[in-house]
Amino acid sequence: MSALETGAERADPVLRMQGITKRFGSVTANEDISFSLHKGEVIALLGENGAGKTTLMNILFGQYSADKGVVEAFGTPLPAGAPRAALDAGVGMVHQHFTLADNLTVWENIALGTQELGAFSLRPARVKAKTRDLSARFHLTVDPDARVGALTVGERQRVEILKALYREAKVLILDEPTAVLTPQETDALFATLREAISMGLSIVFISHKLHEVMAIAHRVLVLRHGRLVAEREIGDTNAEELASIMVGGEVRAPEVPALPAGPALLTLTGATAGVLQDVDLTLNAGQITGIAGVSGNGQGALSDLISGVLTLQSGEMQIAGQTPTHWDARTAIAHGVGRIPEDRHKAGTIADFDLTENAILETYQTDFSRAGWMDWTKARRHTEHLIQTYDVRCPGPDTPIRLLSGGNMQKLILGRVLEENPQIIVANQPVRGLDIGAVNYVHSRLAAARESGSAILLISEDLDEIMKLSDKIHVISEGRLSPAFLRGALSVAEIGKWMAGQGFAHAS
Amino acid sequence: MELLDILLSASFWAAAIRIASPLIFATIGELICERAGVLNLGIEGIMVAGAFAGWISVWAGLPLWGGVAVALIVGMAFGLLHSVLSVPFGLSQHVVGVGITLLATSVTFYTYRVVLPEVSSPPKIEAFQPFEIPLFSDIPLLGPALFSQTPLTYAAFVMAGLTAFVLFRTPLGLAVRAAGENPSAVAAQGLSVTAIRMGAVIVGSGLMAVGGAFLTMSAFDSFFFDMVGGRGWICIALVVFGAWRPGKALLGAILFAAFDALQIRVQQASLGTVIPYQIFLMMPYVLSILALVLMSRSAQVPAALMVPFNKGTR
Ligand SMILES: Nc1ncnc2c1ncn2[C@@H]1O[C@H](COP(=O)(O)OP(=O)(O)OP(=O)(O)O)[C@@H](O)[C@H]1O
Ligand SMILES: [Mg+2]
Secondary structure, X not given: OOHHHHHHHHHXXXXXXXXXXXXXXXXXXXXXXXXXXXXXXXXXEEEOOOOOHHHHHHHHOOOOXXXXXXXXXXXXXXXXXXXXXXXXXXXEEEOOOOOOOOOOEHHHHHHOOOOOOOXXXXXXXXXXXXHHHHHXXXXXXXXXXXXXXXXXXXXXXXXXXXXXXXXXXXXXXXXXOOOOOOHHHHHHHHHHHHHHHHOOOXXXXXXXXXXXHHHHOOEEEEEEOXXXXXXXXXXXXXXXXXXXXXHOOOOXXXXXXXXXXXXXXXXXXXXXXXXEEEEEEEEEOOEEEEEEOOOOOOHHHHHHHHOOXXXXXXXXXXXXXXXXXXXXXXXXXXXXXXXXXXXXXXHHOOOOOEHHHHHOOOOHHHHOEEOXXXXXXXXXXXXXXXXXXXXXXXXXXXXXXXXXXXXXXXXXXXXXXXXXXXXXXEEEOOOOXXXXXXXXXXXXXXXXXXXXXXXXXXXXXXXXXXXXXXXXXEEEEOOEEOOOEEOOOOOHHHHHHHHOOOOOOOOO | OHHHHHHOOHHHHHHHHXXXXXXXXXXXXXXXXXXXXXXXXXXXXXXXHHHHHHHHHHHOOOOHHXXXXXXXXXXXXXXXXXXXXXXXXXXXXXXXXXHHHHHHHHHHHHHHHHHOOOOOOOOOOOOOOOOOOXXXXXXOOHHHHHOOOOHHHHHHHHHHHXXXXXXXXXXXXXXXXXXXXXXXXHHHOOOOHHHHHHHHHHHHHHHHXXXXXXXXXXXXXXXXXXXXXXXXXXXXXXXXXXXXXHHHHHHHHHHHHHHHHHHHHHHHOHHHHOOOHHHHHHXXXXXXXXXXXXXXXXXXXXXXOOOOOOOOOO
């Protein structure tokens, strides 16, 4: 596209938000935000957890109505609180939490709401043909007849994008699309997005990963505490600058030097359980043991096994040199196993419970009850302490946890686990969906727990994270675990080979 | 074998289909509500109200189909009340449903006493008569069983088929199913979850009332206070038994009705002299519980059943 053309299009934004303000009770989620988006442009929206990114996009899409301000698409104002109008104007949104009906097929999810409700037929053949066509054009491989419930996270996301493309969206809003994707899937997504841009679509992209933003965005907007604090052309900025604007100060990742092993706190020998096959693993005091690998290769089973949710089929588990006679979630907690679960919505929290109730979920019987009665005053004090120490941004301990932004939920869970001074910490994707500040914070907390003698199992898809923090590294692939390598002993390429399943002697 | 004789007789199956008809209406009505994500425990009361409304209208001079229409409208009115409380206001569906049942039942009894203050036994009406479908009614066994029923029975079968078609073959049905699976998915596609759920509850409640009206206008020709007698609750179980599918629910209703018809006949037969008749009365219920246990294992409950949805919250 020539400079002249760009200039002409600049005059006519496809999308404009003007003076958007939105409050939830005492929380100001958005304050006087204005920006516009042009044809073929990718804007990245950056900001800490709870900065108001999702809220702004929900207003744009008509899911929330703003207290003040206007939204315009192609020069015409969109009515507040009407997703239908936004869809009709060509705005499509992929939500941070997927909006798919699991029991329906892919094509049914795509067809939903696209046809006259009075029509006598769903025209499945037509929907499927168009879906296949779009799949091919945008490299979004998915079977239209598959049930959505049976799809992987990556596939579900493709369905979400297909939903928007099917409606001939001209603007795509993607709220943290990469948070749940493997690095490979992220690359594929970017290929799709580039294809879309070349066809003249415009994109708003939200991510906490700065290298992704640098790779795909033309322009970056940074939100802080609900305000738009900076706007940069991608050529005029860099990841470091963006990070520091985002958190409002210098960002320094914690230095975590490798440490020698302490005594073994947990040993697995020939452990087979769920998808795990013949796994040998030792967690030493004062060390972080990293598990690298693409998710879905047995990471879940491994953390379930250690935290007592899954039982051993064969092999042996020792805790501090002793074989426990009985191993379930409660015994695991009693033995000082703390767990930062992978999916904070499913396993970590109860959405409608307030912060206090969620904070004491695992310890209410031992620490917060007297003679069978709950001691709520103590529980509340404990929660207030967690909110303070772990910087959980929220209106107070009585807020239902579902109202918190994802990052703040994670901080509460982290606090809940670490305050118990666990001997063994299982951290499964502990920084998924967190902003840089929060990532550094979680990392430094894990490092501090290590210093105080805990054994930490760190499971992550992010190789950088694994290689930066772990004292020793295993690679997991199809339920098998590689031997341990000291930090720095393996190159990224070598780890990649293990991840692909090469190197396992008794490959099955 | 006595039992075999019963099972092979056309009159037995004719009775089963007749007994099944009100269950089919009400079960399909409940199924529509639940597919959209709303449990409608108002069913028992709405059936009572429908039974009364249809019958009293005919007694007052309306034609039979006019009575059916009145029952439908009364049912839809209670459905409207249910849906306003349970959908936009998001009140507990259990409380709202039981409340509607109590309200509809007592309003019915009250109206009965107001309209017919003096009578000791309720007046009779000229009820629907069997209508033999030419040709089909001549098929042995099947003919008398299926094709010599009252028009309202045919309507029940047509309605079940129509519901299946709408639910699985049309955009409207897709929206209803999605509303019961994940309302956010519906909202994100620009549809109104509130409108879809309210519509489903209103239509579903209308069908429940027609199911009630079948009792007073087709099965019998008069209204008695306890004539619905827990059929509504049976229908709730039948929805589960039918795994939220109209076809299976229809079969479930026929199966239950067959046990019921069998029970009466076995009582009258020689076996009835040896075994206390209460055992036979129990039979349909025991068998349906058994069937329920076996069938419902594989059933897919609508994921958002009883989960209220509010726009603009998370
Ligand atoms: N429906 C709601 N009711 C009350 N508070 C809300 C609601 N939605 C959002 N908030 C609050 O508004 C603020 C902004 O939330 P938002 O989800 O927009 O953040 P975000 O920038 O998307 O964060 P994250 O990166 O964690 O997704 C948070 O403090 C959140 O708790
Ligand atoms: Mg968000």
